[in-house]
Each structure stands twice: as C-alpha cells, then as structure tokens.
Amino acid sequence: xxxxxxxxxxxxxxxxxxxxxxxTKIDMTPMVDLAFLLLTFFMLTTTFAKPNVMQLTMPVKxxxxxxxxxxxxxxxxxxxLGKDNKxxxxxxxxxxxxxxxxxxxxxxxxxxxxGIRQVLLTRLRxxxxxxxxxxxxxxxxxxxxxxxxDEMNITNQKKYALVKVPKDDLDLIKxxxx
Amino acid sequence: MTPMVDLAFLLVTFFMLTTKFAPEExxxxxxPSSISDIKLPENNVIxxxxxxxxxxxxxxxxxQTKIQALQKVAAKYxxxxxxxxxxxxxxxxxxxxxxxxxxxxxxxDKEARKQVNAQQPGVPLDSLxxxxxxxxIAARTANQAIFHKPTYIAIKGDGNADVPTVQxxxxxxxxxxxxxxxxxxxxxxxxxxxAR
Numbered sequence: 001x002x003x004x005x006x007x008x009x010x011x012x013x014x015x016x017x018x019x020x021x022x023x024t025k026i027d028m029t030p031m032v033d034l035a036f037l038l039l040t041f042f043m044l045t046t047t048f049a050k051p052n053v054m055q056l057t058m059p060v061k062x063x064x065x066x067x068x069x070x071x072x073x074x075x076x077x078x079x080x081l082g083k084d085n086k087x088x089x090x091x092x093x094x095x096x097x098x099x100x101x102x103x104x105x106x107x108x109x110x111x112x113x114x115g116i117r118q119v120l121l122t123r124l125r126x127x128x129x130x131x132x133x134x135x136x137x138x139x140x141x142x143x144x145x146x147x148x149x150d151e152m153n154i155t156n157q158k159k160y161a162l163v164k165v166p167k168d169d170l171d172l173i174k175x176x177x178x
Numbered sequence: 179m180t181p182m183v184d185l186a187f188l189l190v191t192f193f194m195l196t197t198k199f200a201p202e203e204x205x206x207x208x209x210p211s212s213i214s215d216i217k218l219p220e221n222n223v224i225x226x227x228x229x230x231x232x233x234x235x236x237x238x239x240x241x242q243t244k245i246q247a248l249q250k251v252a253a254k255y256x257x258x259x260x261x262x263x264x265x266x267x268x269x270x271x272x273x274x275x276x277x278x279x280x281x282x283x284x285x286x287d288k289e290a291r292k293q294v295n296a297q298q299p300g301v302p303l304d305s306l307x308x309x310x311x312x313x314x315i316a317a318r319t320a321n322q323a324i325f326h327k328p329t330y331i332a333i334k335g336d337g338n339a340d341v342p343t344v345q346x347x348x349x350x351x352x353x354x355x356x357x358x359x360x361x362x363x364x365x366x367x368x369x370x371x372x373a374r
Contacts, residue, residue, distance in 0.1 A: 028179060028183060032186065035186040035187055035190055036186055038194070039186055039189050039193065042190065042194055042197050043189075043193055045197055046196065050217050050220070051209070051218050051334075051362045051364075052212070052214055052215060052216060052218070052362070052364065053332060053361060053363065054212045054360070054361045055214070055216060055361075056358075057358050058352055059357070113369055117369075136341040138340070138342050141338050141339065142335040142336065142337060142338070142340065142341055143338065145344065146211075146335075146337075146361060146363055147210065149212070149361075150214070150363075150366075154213060154369060164345075
C-alpha cells in the first residue's frame with residue numbers, strides 16, 4: 001500500500017517539492033474495477049441460474065365410470081411425430097375398420113416456422129374448435145415433443161392432448177410412404 | 179467516489195451471499211428450447227432428469243428432504259445408511275442408480291465418483307422394480323413434513339432423449355395421481371406476429 005501512495009503523488013507537475021508530504025489518498029481505481037467486475041459477475045450468474053419451464057398438465061387418471069371423450073371428426077386433427085424430425089398430420093379421424101369414414105389424407109411437414117405452425121394457424125382459422133391429438137411415435141425425440149407443445153402455445157391452441165400413437169396411425173404412415 | 183464504492187461493495191456482498199452455485203451435475207443434459215417464460219420455482223422442486231441414454235436421475239433440492247427421502251426408501255428396500263453417508267448424500271444433486279448401489283457410491287471420494295457418474299445405470303422404473311416412484315413419494319412426504327409445502331415435479335429431459343422413456347416417467351407418476359409437470363427448457367424468443 002505504501003508503494004502505491006508514493007507513486008501516486010508523482011502525478012502532478014510540480015510534485016517534487018511536495019513529495020515529502022505524503023498524500024493520505026490512495027488510488028482506488030483498480031479496487032473499484034475489481035468490485036464492479038465481481039458485481040457484474042454475480043449479477044449475471046444469479047439471473048441466469050434459474051431455468052425456464054413449460055407446464056404440462058396431463059388428464060387425471062381414468063376411472064371406470066368415466067367414458068372417453070368422443071371427438072367429432074370435423075374438429076379432430078392429429079399430429080404424429082415421426083423419425084428424423086418429421087411431422088405427419090391429418091384432419092378428421094382414422095378408423096380403418098369403419099367403412100363409412102373416408103380414409104384421411106396424411107400430410108408431412110417439419111418444425112420450421114413455415115411448416116407445422118402455418119398448418120396450425122390455417123386450421124385454426126377454418127375450424128376454431130379444433131382439438132389436436134399429439135401422438136409421438138417411439139422414433140421421435142423429446143425435443144420434438146417439446147417443440148410441438150411449444151407450437152401449441154405459439155398458435156394459441158385451446159384443446160390439445162398428448163396421447164399414445166395407435167397402430168392404425170402407424171399403418172397409415174407406412175402405407176403413405178412419406 | 180467513496181459512496182459509489184460503498185454501494186458497489188454492498189451490492190457485491192449482497193450478490194455473493196445470495197448466489198447459490200449450482201452443484202456439479204451428475205449428468206449433463208442439453209434441454210430443448212421453448213418460448214415459455216415461466217420460471218422454475220425456487221424451492222420444493224423434485225427434478226427428474228432424463229438423458230439421451232434412457233437413464234433417469236432423481237434429485238430434490240433441499241438437503242433435509244434428501245436425507246429423509248433416502249432413509250425412507252432405504253427402509254423400504256432393507257438397506258442401511260450411516261449418518262455420514264446420509265450427510266454425503268445430501269450434497270449430491272441427483273442420483274441415478276438402484277438403492278443397493280448407493281452405499282458404495284457414497285463411500286467413494288469425489289474423483290472416483292466422477293468416474294462412476296458416466297456409468298450410472300439410472301433409477302429403475304419398470305413395473306417389477308419401480309424405485310423412481312418410491313423416491314418421488316418419499317421426497318414429497320418428507321418435503322411436506324419439513325416445509326409444509328407441496329412439491330413441484332420438474333422433468334429435465336435431454337433434447338435427444340427418446341419419447342418412450344419420458345412418457346414412461348410421466349405414466350409412472352400419473353399412476354400416483356401426479357398430473358402436473360414442469361418441463362425444463364431453454365429460453366427461445368417468441369416468433370414475431372406468429373399468432374395472427
């Protein structure tokens with residue numbers, strides 16, 4: 001400390017004569033630099049420490065006396081998450097056993113802004129009461145699942161559910177060879 | 179300048195004391211991103227980490243809860259832990275191995291543990307040997323007893339984790355009537371004018 005004091009006084013022009021009279025002030029600049037560095041560091045680490053979360057509420061466990069909700073074919077839309085970040089989707093219901101229902105047309109898209117998001121937005125305009133069934137296949141990644149749930153938030157979907165992918169839908173993908 | 183420096187140091191002290199450094203994670207996962215801006219609650223959080231190798235890790239934030247949960251699960255499976263081992267356990271952020279192996283893991287020193295961390299098999303959660311649900315239930319009841327607060331379940335999945343594993347975790351918890359989950363994600367900017 002005393003060294004700093006001695007050096008400090010030589011700053012002025014005519015410092016030679018006054019050199020014997022030691023200044024009581026020390027140069028605080030490096031200390032303040034350090035203080036602010038630490039301050040910035042701790043401030044940044046505290047704000048970024050907490051991760052963001054996306055809330056997911058699953059339906060309450062089914063009891064025997066409650067029936068499955070029936071979905072109208074006109075309101076239904078199915079999104080199937082496939083391999084390699086592919087998104088398959090079709091409108092209506094897929095019931096191959098029921099011959100009265102026409103086979104839905106399976107389409108494929110991706111997770112980009114011009115992909116599934118545009119599909120969802122167009123659909124929402126045409127049918128505001130859309131119910132979306134999200135079916136992640138075994139080949140899809142967790143990232144895909146989060147992405148599609150995110151798209152639901154982005155496009156303000158009211159009703160969507162995460163469900164298991166039935167065999168019929170897997171057959172549909174296989175048959176359409178997309 | 180003195181008042182400014184005073185203030186700066188006051189702030190430094192404040193941030194130093196309030197910062198909690200994240201303990202070294204047992205497993206590193208790369209979470210996917212979402213536009214959600216909800217923050218994870220500060221405490222009473224049970225974190226279930228799912229990594230890309232289908233392993234599931236269990237973790238809970240409060241050390242006291244951790245110790246009680248360990249004792250409860252240990253009692254159920256007939257395993258004994260010394261007080262020192264339990265203390266050591268409370269310092270570990272998360273664990274991904276069957277209860278039988280935890281004892282020897284706790285006896286290792288830090289360096290040896292790092293070696294083992296990569297080979298932790300994950301907490302078993304199949305229907306015959308479902309230790310994950312025991313951990314969650316034990317941690318919930320312990321947390322309720324100590325802090326009188328409900329716990330949040332956070333799922334921290336790696337982007338490349340497979341969906342069946344995540345769905346299995348969700349299904350296991352749903353069987354115990356736990357239906358609310360927080361999926362930990364990175365932040366992503368909201369797309370401009372996407373919704374209209």
